[in-house]
Amino acid sequence: MIYQVSSKQDINYNPQSEVEDILRCVHMILRVYQSEQPLMRGFSIDSTLIDKRIDIIENQILQDLVTKLKKYEPRASLQKVSVQQEKMGDFTIFLYVELMI
Template sequence: MIYLINSKDGINYNPQNEIEDVVRNVHMILRVTKEEQPLMREFSLDNDMVDKNIPVIKNKLIGLLMTNLKEYEPRALLKNLDLKLENNDLEIMLEIEVII
């Protein structure tokens, strides 16, 4: 089944089932930047995408998300990625398929 994840949505820190747990983990991968996690400095997204063009960010995000999902949340497959820039605020929208 396909699930939509938006970077603007809140994170459910109390998942009730395995699917909600996968969605929560993908939210965390999407929200955390490298060097932010004390014992996992390579976890999540690179912050060198600041001030880059949207196509460059999208291409880099696809590669990073595919790698990070494979390593940290293998139950999620990236199906689609869309970016929306509005008032200097970047919104990231993902479609993932959860495999249990």
């Protein structure tokens, strides 16, 4: 089954199932920038993507997330990334992941 995770959704910090736990982990990888985690500086997506064009961001995020999910959350397989611009300088990232449970 394929699940959607959005950069604008609230993170479920109290997962009640394995599916919710995997989605929480995927959501954390999406919402945290590199260098924000004190002992894991390479965790998550590159913060230099801020203020870049959407076509550049979408390709770079796809590349970064495939690598990060394989390393930090191998129970999720990235199927698709979509970046939707809402207004100038603001966008939402949608991930579509298949869970391996």
